[in-house]
Each structure stands twice: as C-alpha cells, then as structure tokens.
Amino acid sequence: MNQTLNEKQKWYWKKNIKLIISLLVIWFLVGLGAGVLFAEPLSNIQFFNVSLAFWFAHQGSILVFILLILTYAVRMDKLDKQYKEMLKDGN
Amino acid sequence: MSVEVITIILVLITFATYTGIGWWSRVRDTSNFYVAGQGVPTLANGAAIAADWMSAASFISMAGLVAFLGYDGTIYLMGWTGGYVLLALLLAPYLRKFGKFTVPDFIGDRFYSSSARAVAAVATIFISLTYISGQMRGVGIVFSRYLQVDIVIGVLIGMAIVGFFALLGGMKGVTWTQAIQYFVIIIAFLIPAFAISFQLTGNPIPQLALTSSDIIDRLGQIQVDLGMTEYMVPFTDLSMINVFMVTLALMAGTAGLPHVIVRFYTVKSVRAARWSAVWAIIFIGLLYLTAPAVGAFAKYNLIDTIADQPLEEVQNIEWVSKWETTGLLQLDDVNGDGVVNFTGGEDNEVFIDGDIIVLSTPEVANLAPFIIALVAAGGLAAALSTASGLLITMTSAVSHDIYYRIFNKEASESQRLRVGRITLLIALAIAAYVGINPPGFAGEVVALAFGLGAASLFPVILLGIFDKRMNKEGAIAGIVTGLGFTLIMIGAMLSQSILGTDEPILDSFFGINAQGVGVVGMVLNFVVSFIVSRMTPEPPKDIQELIENVRAPEIDE
Numbered sequence: 057m058n059q060t061l062n063e064k065q066k067w068y069w070k071k072n073i074k075l076i077i078s079l080l081v082i083w084f085l086v087g088l089g090a091g092v093l094f095a096e097p098l099s100n101i102q103f104f105n106v107s108l109a110f111w112f113a114h115q116g117s118i119l120v121f122i123l124l125i126l127t128y129a130v131r132m133d134k135l136d137k138q139y140k141e142m143l144k145d146g147n
Numbered sequence: 148m149s150v151e152v153i154t155i156i157l158v159l160i161t162f163a164t165y166t167g168i169g170w171w172s173r174v175r176d177t178s179n180f181y182v183a184g185q186g187v188p189t190l191a192n193g194a195a196i197a198a199d200w201m202s203a204a205s206f207i208s209m210a211g212l213v214a215f216l217g218y219d220g221t222i223y224l225m226g227w228t229g230g231y232v233l234l235a236l237l238l239a240p241y242l243r244k245f246g247k248f249t250v251p252d253f254i255g256d257r258f259y260s261s262s263a264r265a266v267a268a269v270a271t272i273f274i275s276l277t278y279i280s281g282q283m284r285g286v287g288i289v290f291s292r293y294l295q296v297d298i299v300i301g302v303l304i305g306m307a308i309v310g311f312f313a314l315l316g317g318m319k320g321v322t323w324t325q326a327i328q329y330f331v332i333i334i335a336f337l338i339p340a341f342a343i344s345f346q347l348t349g350n351p352i353p354q355l356a357l358t359s360s361d362i363i364d365r366l367g368q369i370q371v372d373l374g375m376t377e378y379m380v381p382f383t384d385l386s387m388i389n390v391f392m393v394t395l396a397l398m399a400g401t402a403g404l405p406h407v408i409v410r411f412y413t414v415k416s417v418r419a420a421r422w423s424a425v426w427a428i429i430f431i432g433l434l435y436l437t438a439p440a441v442g443a444f445a446k447y448n449l450i451d452t453i454a455d456q457p458l459e460e461v462q463n464i465e466w467v468s469k470w471e472t473t474g475l476l477q478l479d480d481v482n483g484d485g486v487v488n489f490t491g492g493e494d495n496e497v498f499i500d501g502d503i504i505v506l507s508t509p510e511v512a513n514l515a516p517f518i519i520a521l522v523a524a525g526g527l528a529a530a531l532s533t534a535s536g537l538l539i540t541m542t543s544a545v546s547h548d549i550y551y552r553i554f555n556k557e558a559s560e561s562q563r564l565r566v567g568r569i570t571l572l573i574a575l576a577i578a579a580y581v582g583i584n585p586p587g588f589a590g591e592v593v594a595l596a597f598g599l600g601a602a603s604l605f606p607v608i609l610l611g612i613f614d615k616r617m618n619k620e621g622a623i624a625g626i627v628t629g630l631g632f633t634l635i636m637i638g639a640m641l642s643q644s645i646l647g648t649d650e651p652i653l654d655s656f657f658g659i660n661a662q663g664v665g666v667v668g669m670v671l672n673f674v675v676s677f678i679v680s681r682m683t684p685e686p687p688k689d690i691q692e693l694i695e696n697v698r699a700p701e702i703d704e
Contacts, residue, residue: 065695065698065699065700068699068700069698069699072698076236076237079232079236080232080236083229083232087225087229087394087398088225088391088394088395091221091225091394092221092381092387092390092391092394093387093391095218095381095382095387096381096382099379099380099381103358104358104359105358105359105360105361105363105364106357106358106363106379107379109218109381110218110363110379110381111358113218113221113224113225113381114213114218114220114221114224114357114439115354115357115358115436115439117221117224117225117228117229118224118225118228118432118435118436119432119436121228121229121231121232121428121432122428122429122432124232124236125231125232125235125236125424125425125428126425126428128235128236128421129421129422129424129425132240132418132421133418133421135700136418136700136701139700140702143702
C-alpha cells in the first residue's frame with residue numbers, strides 16, 4: 057500500500073464520518089428531540105387531527121429514520137464512485 | 148369451514164413451505180452453516196433481517212403496548228426503529244468489511260484477546276436465550292388460543308419445525324425461510340389493519356387514518372370519561388427522563404443485538420450490506436408505522452364493545468369467552484351490578500393482557516374467518532423466524548467462538564459442523580424447556596436484555612471501529628463496568644421478582660427505571676474504556692492495520 061492510496065483512504069474516511077455525523081444529528085433532533093425533549097411545546101401545535109408531537113412520536117420519526125438510512129446508502133454509493141475515479145486519475 | 152379448520156390448513160401450508168425450503172437449502176460446510184456462504188441477495192437479506200428482527204413481541208405485543216401507553220408508547224416505536232439507524236450507519240458496513248462469522252469474532256480479533264471473545268460469546272448466549280423464551284411464549288399463545296392445543300405440544304411442534312430447517316440448512320436455510328416468513332408476517336398484519344381502519348374511519352390506509360380522522364380525539368375522550376389517562380398527551384405513564392432513557396436504551400440495545408448484526412455478514416459486499424439495511428428498515432417500517440394505528444383503533448373498538456355493557460351480554464360474545472379461557476382477558480363484576488365497569492381506577496372490572504390487542508382485532512372487528520387464521524399464521528411466522536435466527540446465533544457462539552476459536556483451533560471442517568449441529572440440538576432443547584416453563588420474570592428479562600446489550604456489546608463494537616487507540620485493557624474494563632453496573636441496578640430495582648425480596652432494594656437510579664438504566668451503563672462503559680485505554684499501551688501494529696482495513700473503501704465487488 058503506497059502513501060497516496062493512504063491519503064485517498066483518509067479522505068474517504070473523513071467524508072464518511074462527516075456524513076454519519078450530520079445524519080445522526082437529524083436522527084437525534086427528530087427522534088429524541090421532537091418526540092421527547094420538545095414534546096410538551098410541540099403538543100400545542102395541531103397537525104391535522106393530532107398534535108405535532110404525537111405525530112412525530114408515533115409516525116414521523118419512523119419515516120425520517122427510513123429516509124436517513126436510504127440517504128446514507130445513496131451518498132455512500134456516490135462516495136465509492138468518486139473514490140474509484142480518484143484511483144483511476146492517480147494511476 | 149370453521150375458523151379452527153382454516154387456521155389448521157393455513158398453518159400446515161406455511162409449515163410445509165418452511166420445511167421444504169430447509170430441505171432445498173441444506174448445507175455441508177461451515178461458511179454456509181454460519182453465514183449462508185455470504186451469497187444472499189440484498190432484497191432477500193432485507194426481508195430476512197426484517198423477519199429476524201420482528202419477533203413475537205413486534206407482531207403480537209407491540210401494538211398492545213402502545214395502545215396501553217398512549218403517547219409514551221413511542222419508547223417502543225422509536226426505540227426499536229431508531230436503533231436501526233445506529234446499526235446501519237455505525238456498525239453494519241464495517242462488520243461486513245471485517246467479514247468473519249460472528250460478533251464475538253470481531254470483538255476477539257479486534258481486541259486480540261480470548262477473554263474478550265469469551266465475554267462477548269457469553270453475552271451473546273445470554274441475550275439470545277432470554278429472547279428465545281419470549282418467542283416460545285408467543286408460539287404457545289397462538290397454538291392454545293387458535294387451535295385449542297396444549298401449550299406444551301404447541302411449543303414442541305414449533306421447535307420441531309425450526310429445528311428441522313436450522314439443522315439441515317444452517318444460516319442458509321434460516322435466511323431463505325425468514326425471507327418467506329416476512330411476507331407472511333406483513334400480510335397478516337396489514338390486512339386486518341386495513342379492514343379495521345376502513346370500518347372505524349372510512350379510510351383504509353391506517354397511517355393516514357390515524358392522523359386525519361378524529362379517532363385519537365375520540366379515544367382520548369372515552370379514556371378521560373372512564374377515568375383513564377389522556378391518549379395523546381406525553382409523559383402521563385412515564386416521566387420525560389424515563390421516556391428519553393428507555394428509548395435510548397432500546398435503540399443502543401437494538402443496534403447491539405447479535406442475531407441481527409450477524410445478518411450483515413451474509414451478504415456479498417459492503418455496498419450490499421448498506422442496501423440490505425435500506426430494504427430492512429423499509430420492511431420493518433411498514434409494520435412499525437401500522438402498529439400505532441392498529442393499537443389505537445383496536446383499543447377504541449374494544450372499549451366501545453365492552454365498557455358499560457351488561458356483563459351477561461359481553462360474556463356471550465364469542466371472542467370474549469374464548470379469550471377468557473386463556474386467562475388473558477378477565478371480567479370480574481366486583482361491585483355486582485351486572486355491568487362491565489372499565490375504568491382507570493379501583494372500581495375497574497376488566498383486566499386485559501396487551502398481547503390480545505393484535506390477535507383479537509379481526510374478531511372484535513368481525514372480520515372473515517380466513518383473516519383470523521391469517522393472523523395466527525403471521526404470529527407463528529414472527530415467533531419462529533426470530534427463534535431460528537437466535538438458535539443459529541447461540542450455536543455459533545458456542546461451537547465457533549468458544550469451541551473452535553478458543554479450545555480446539557485444529558478442528559476440521561466436518562468436526563466443526565458436527566459440533567455446530569449438536570450445539571443447535573442442545574440449544575433447541577433449552578429453548579423448548581424455557582418456552583414450556585418460562586421463568587417468572589421472563590417478560591422483564593427480555594426487555595432488560597436490551598439494556599445489557601446497550602451497556603456491553605454496542606459500545607465495544609463502536610469503539611472497536613471508530614477509536615483506533617482503543618485497546619484490549621480499555622475494552623475489557625469498559626464491558627465489565629457497563630455490564631456490572633447495569634446488572635446490579637436491574638437486580639436491585641427488580642429485586643421483588645428476581646431475588647424475591649418484599650420491596651425493591653432500589654426504586655430508581657436518580658429517577659431512571661430499570662429499562663432505561665442501561666444507558667447509564669453505556670455511558671460508564673464509554674468513559675471507563677476511554678480512560679483505561681489512554682493509560683495503557685496502544686494496540687499492536689497488526690491490529691491498527693486491521694482497523695485501517697475495516698475503514699478503507701471496498702474496491703472490487
């Protein structure tokens with residue numbers, strides 16, 4: 057394994073970590089945030105026939121979780137592709 | 148045809164299918180036996196993960212739990228799905244890149260230590276064993292209620308079916324059976340949900356009906372009228388700190404479940420691991436988005452059917468009398484006025500086990516006998532699919548991690564396979580035993596297995612991937628602290644059922660209950676392993692290379 061490959065791997069890992077952190081911030085804000093920590097203020101906001109807090113706690117958070125995992129898979133596919141192209145350019 | 152006959156036919160058809168798949172996918176080598184030769188297609192693996200994950204608890208109990216907790220039921224909804232985000236982002240891709248057979252494999256290799264491997268193997272066996280007793284209870288309930296078969300015989304039939312395809316096909320047989328079982332589970336869950344939603348609200352899509360109809364308002368109103376708590380208001384059953392802690396404990400615990408993690412070893416590549424996570428959360432989400440609607444609708448319907456009605460009339464309803472014989476529904480006319488008083492106070496005369504919410508929905512809503520039979524088959528599929536995954540996991544912990552990797556490193560392929568199958572038989576016998584004679588505190592222990600997983604396996608795997616400096620000393624100190632603290636806390640808080648004391652030794656840990664205390668154990672684990680690892684030598688060069696390799700992108704697929 058030569059030095060440039062290691063550099064590229066480091067770049068890949070950094071990108072990966074950044075993506076994970078931003079997705080987990082959303083995970084926390086939507087799940088434990090909207091569903092638990094801010095449940096009381098959000099209970100006063102009406103969302104169709106239920107309160108917004110209730111909707112997040114029983115429906116919305118799960119929908120967001122699905123989207124987060126999907127986003128991760130799509131973005132990592134893109135990153136893999138960029139990485140492979142970098143390898144080609146380097147050689 | 149009567150409900151019983153249709154149920155028997157449907158159960159026989161599904162069981163014959165599972166057995167057929169077991170025969171078709173029989174295996175001869177350890178790679179197939181433990182990880183299905185790492186050749187499972189993404190979509191099938193997603194369905195298998197979903198079936199593996201969604202146990203009897205998800206199918207039978209969860210909607211009922213949510214219905215009785217109201218808003219606070221989110222601990223299960225978010226806890227069990229949100230943990231999946233942690234698993235998909237933080238653990239699954241790297242464990243697949245590592246590419247061995249089991250969770251203790253990773254922990255043992257990463258921390259270059261047989262004792263770490265042994266601790267992980269024991270934790271795996273303990274978590275799986277407590278879990279499997281819950282599955283067997285589910286099988287027993289379905290058999291006794293729908294087919295009037297004795298619970299013992301029901302458990303034995305279930306074990307025989309699981310044993311057949313697991314012994315022959317190992318992980319390969321289990322995976323393909325689970326993929327089929329997912330579709331049985333989801334169809335059996337969705338059809339009654341559409342029907343009851345349409346009946347109550349005129350909208351057949353339960354997720355939309357929950358939000359857009361006035362059913363939650365009406366349910367809340369009825370509950371308040373009867374003296375129960377509000378449905379839509381948060382923290383009426385649990386304090387905010389407990390909702391937060393329990394949700395987090397279930398999330399981290401879910402991410403640390405060995406029988407689910409191991410599913411990611413069965414796919415072809417890291418990319419396939421990421422995409423099977425996507426399919427799995429979509430498949431799981433379908434049930435988890437439906438469950439809170441089913442719970443609310445079924446509860447409304449149930450209260451509406453029996454509350455304040457003449458006792459004699461209620462007892463004459465067919466499903467009421469059938470559930471009464473199982474003991475899961477009890478009507479007791481305490482004040483002798485001949486009317487069913489269903490309240491939240493002392494004068495309550497109705498005792499409902501949450502487990503019957505889903506199972507009784509088709510009958511309470513007067514749906515066709517075929518749908519009732521379908522729900523029975525779905526409950527069995529949910530219990531059996533999880534039980535089979537747990538069996539393989541326990542088996543690999545004993546025969547691969549303990550026997551082969553620690554005691555007999557020279558064992559040949561056929562020796563290992565034989566030990567694997569013998570272990571599976573023993574595990575099967577133990578599972579049947581705990582299914583027939585569940586320990587008094589089984590229900591509590593299952594929920595607590597998550598707390599223990601959160602305090603032990605989850606932090607150790609996470610640090611193993613993301614902290615290169617983490618070494619053997621830190622990891623072991625962390626596990627021992629996290630596990631020890633959580634076990635002591637749980638033992639003290641549940642001492643009435645576990646140790647037999649008159650009063651709990653400890654009420655709570657600064658307001659955190661037994662289900663949520665695993666989060667404190669997890670934080671302690673992180674802190675202790677960080678400090679200890681920084682005071683001891685860094686891990687050897689070859690281990691640092693292993694971590695680099697796990698993090699590096701996979702070039703060929």
